Amino acid sequence: MEENKLDTVNEPQAEYGMYSYADYLTWQFEEVVELIRGKIFKKAAAAPKRIHQRVSVKLVSKFYHFLEGQKCQVYDAPFDVRFPKGSKEDHKIHDVVQPDICVICNPEKLDDRGCLGAPDLIVEILSPGNSKTELKHKYSLYKSQGVREYWIIHPENQDLLIYTLVDGKYVTTGLLTSGDVVESTAVEGFRLDLEEFFKDIE
Template sequence: METKKPETVNEREAEYGMYSYADYLTWPIDEVVELIKGIRFKKAAAAPKRIHQRVSLKLATKLFTFLEGKKCQVYDAPFDVRFLKGSKEDHKIHDVVQPDICVICDPEKLDERGCLGAPDLIVEILSPGNNKTELKHKYKLYESHGVREYWIIHPENQNLMIYTLVNGSYVPSRLLTSGDVVQSDVLEGFVLDLEDFFKDIE
């Protein structure tokens, strides 16, 4: 009779999605981890590339300036976003991510630990270590939980894709790059000239 090989932790996680926000809160503070459907996604231990940080800081600053005095608020990573499926209890929350930038227009979703519910706009800035997670797992997560607008920025290629939620499904823009002027459907009046935005980022 063949003896079944013991499961590894990764195999159990992939099959069962065993973790919750309650578990997440017990992990070391210097370990950057996200949860999607109860499965751990550990981010790279090294800091993001300098170009990633330049893009993040510049865009977050533009959003902060635009939103000053308005109801919507912008936050950049590290900032926990917890997605709900009914219960608000920590042990029943299985989706916790740290988007590079997010905008929340409902102040009721904000608490001392971050955002509880879907932000209105999320920006993810790609780096070599996170492309698969951003393009596959987070896309489905954000769409299913009703994030109204999802931006994916590729800093090295200096381009941008925008996914806008229409009747519960994301509709993609064309690939936006230098020469394009981007307007947000969620943040009325916010305009981003990509040529101007990327001109001093390298």
């Protein structure tokens, strides 16, 4: 994913040089667009690679069955997550993302348009074109907004990096691969055996 101001997004001019969720709601593009600190980021118009979708579907399924009957809920993209800073008014929200997967345990954050506030857990599944955004821009955004746990999955390498928020800073597990068993701190009791998870993904 590359940072781009789309050619068709010129009017109205963004307030203070930044676009808002109010602007975002008026756009109609083939691309999936996200806002990070008021700047537009776009994903390629083409669908993600098959392996990306395979990982996403399998992981969402595991979260869904684990969380069934609990207050936490899992959602997959496209699903808007808005991060307000002070005001919850649409024109004052400048961060809107569509994580591949997110888990929200506070039902008050959910509305008809998605999630307003930080999910407890966010999963991003890397594709060749979006690694820079996931590893840099979203890392900073999720940390500053209080996302308790941030997973980055590399499907081709079959590995996982987890950042856990501790005293306002992300602490990493280091790279987890086949043979490791993941235990989530944000979703208590959820475990993922990476060897079992990746065995039929290719």
